[in-house]
Amino acid sequence: xxxxxxxxxxxxxxxxxxxVIMARNPVHSVLWLILAFFSSAxxxxxxxxxxxxxxxxxxxxxxxxxxxxxxxxxxDVDFVELKRGTLRYWPxxxxxxxxxxxxxxxxxxxGTADMETNFDASPxxxxxxxxxxxxxxxxxxLLFQMAGIILLVAMVGAIVLTLRHRxxxxxxxxxxxxxxxxxDAYELKDPTPGQGI
Amino acid sequence: MxxxxxxxxxxxxxxLVLGQIALFTLVLLLSIAFLLLLDRKVWAGVMMRKGxxxxxxxxxxxxxxxxGKFLLKEIVIPAGANKTVFLIAPILTCTLAFAAWAAIPxxxxxxxxxxxxxxxxxxGVLYLFAISSLGVYGIIMGxxxxxxxxxxxxxxxxxxxxxxxxxxxxFVIVTVILLVGSMNLTDIVNAQEGGIWTxxxxxxxxxxxxxxxxxMFIIFFVSALAETNRPPFDLPEAESELVAGYQVEYGSTxxxxxxxxxxxxxxxxxxxxxxxxxxxxxxxFALGEEFVRDHPFVNAFxxxxxxxxxxxxxxxxxxxxxxxVPRYRYxxxxxxxxxxxxxxxxxAVLIVSxxxxxxxxxx
Numbered sequence: 283x284x285x286x287x288x289x290x291x292x293x294x295x296x297x298x299x300x301x302v303i304m305a306r307n308p309v310h311s312v313l314w315l316i317l318a319f320f321s322s323a324x325x326x327x328x329x330x331x332x333x334x335x336x337x338x339x340x341x342x343x344x345x346x347x348x349x350x351x352x353x354x355x356x357x358d359v360d361f362v363e364l365k366r367g368t369l370r371y372w373p374x375x376x377x378x379x380x381x382x383x384x385x386x387x388x389x390x391x392x393g394t395a396d397m398e399t400n401f402d403a404s405p406x407x408x409x410x411x412x413x414x415x416x417x418x419x420x421x422x423x424l425l426f427q428m429a430g431i432i433l434l435v436a437m438v439g440a441i442v443l444t445l446r447h448r449x450x451x452x453x454x455x456x457x458x459x460x461x462x463x464x465x466d467a468y469e470l471k472d473p474t475p476g477q478g479i
Numbered sequence: 480m481x482x483x484x485x486x487x488x489x490x491x492x493x494x495l496v497l498g499q500i501a502l503f504t505l506v507l508l509l510s511i512a513f514l515l516l517l518d519r520k521v522w523a524g525v526m527m528r529k530g531x532x533x534x535x536x537x538x539x540x541x542x543x544x545x546x547g548k549f550l551l552k553e554i555v556i557p558a559g560a561n562k563t564v565f566l567i568a569p570i571l572t573c574t575l576a577f578a579a580w581a582a583i584p585x586x587x588x589x590x591x592x593x594x595x596x597x598x599x600x601x602x603g604v605l606y607l608f609a610i611s612s613l614g615v616y617g618i619i620m621g622x623x624x625x626x627x628x629x630x631x632x633x634x635x636x637x638x639x640x641x642x643x644x645x646x647x648x649x650f651v652i653v654t655v656i657l658l659v660g661s662m663n664l665t666d667i668v669n670a671q672e673g674g675i676w677t678x679x680x681x682x683x684x685x686x687x688x689x690x691x692x693x694x695m696f697i698i699f700f701v702s703a704l705a706e707t708n709r710p711p712f713d714l715p716e717a718e719s720e721l722v723a724g725y726q727v728e729y730g731s732t733x734x735x736x737x738x739x740x741x742x743x744x745x746x747x748x749x750x751x752x753x754x755x756x757x758x759x760x761x762x763x764f765a766l767g768e769e770f771v772r773d774h775p776f777v778n779a780f781x782x783x784x785x786x787x788x789x790x791x792x793x794x795x796x797x798x799x800x801x802x803x804v805p806r807y808r809y810x811x812x813x814x815x816x817x818x819x820x821x822x823x824x825x826x827a828v829l830i831v832s833x834x835x836x837x838x839x840x841x842x
Contacts, residue, residue, distance in 0.1 A: 340609045345612070348638055348642055351616075409602075410601070
């Protein structure tokens, strides 16, 4: 049962990953990418790492891919025009492909000898989430904090680059609005006829 | 022969799950039909109208008449539309809305610590969070594939809106997970056993925390309104600005699927609020251990009743909000999400984690 599920999901991952680069329409590419992410989450569930799987879906599919899709839809780029010159680069593409394939073959030939095929997804803990937490907040605490700081710097950098103060825009001050009383807004006058105010 | 029996035994498990799925689907579809009518009746009641009252007694058959009408209409696909994506979008919305229900525990099981649920996931809360974060794709795909301006604007608005409010929903869920110490939905419900004061919305057993958890419940409720594109946050389909937003080009069965998905998501959010904050299937007063042990089935059905009652209560709240509150402007929506809910829920996570660590509710 698990083997059938594995081959089914793995096939979907491969086909959708291939379609990401084969699709002519960039929006279709992103949609295929989303399918690839989602199916990879399925593979993680199969090895028992359900926490990682859900995080993959929440972070990559739920947030990152939405932004991809957003940008690709908004940009009005003629991708056919962009792709016209790409055939010139085929020798580089072949070279990179050969190196990549060679690395994978080497890794799988040399690596499988000491690679465990049947490992425990939650060693020393009841659930996958606990196992990850126990390692991440003890052994790898510094790396974890460093990753957080790098992300914070990136975020602050992005805000600094894009923030503009435009004095002419009208802003709404909600506190000011709600603290407005009737007496601030208008005043009753009783004009005498023929005299005005 | 024994081989045959063995394989039949192996078949039993998947068949049982299939039966449960069929039962859930049927019950959900039927309840959606009547909840839709309830929504319209509440809305009409607030406006001092009668609401649908022609088809069947009190208009009870209205949803079924609508259903027949949607099915019999012709499916119109706009000429410039991206056909495949255009049709996948509503199917995706509806499928995801159904899929999320696989992890919802609806009643206590006969053995302690178990529950009536299709799949008792260890990461149940995260699963629901993940599935609901996928809901945005149905809307973006539908809006983009329609190849028309209003749907596209609606889709862009909704993408930004749903991604923003997911952040605060995530933090609110974290506070509950911290208190319980588990992401399993059944565990979360069982942590609130023992009457109305132990529900997470009130949290009297963690006394000072009521000041934190009740506002969290409110934030979750408002964020759920935004997440399901309900008024006052229905900007993706704001009819006075965008006609009907991402749904403009849809009619017939695809539209029906969109609407079904939307209502399923609303009920799902009500169920999630019930589980996280209102004690799930536990009634407002404890039944007593002896009674539960002697009458497991009475306990189960009482649980089912309370669960449905709470969902119905929250659904009526959703319907009332729709009738009473005017629509937010887009910048107000973003301000509420990012400048008020996000900092508040972040502070709440800090307070609750400090409480859990230093006052030691968990071992």
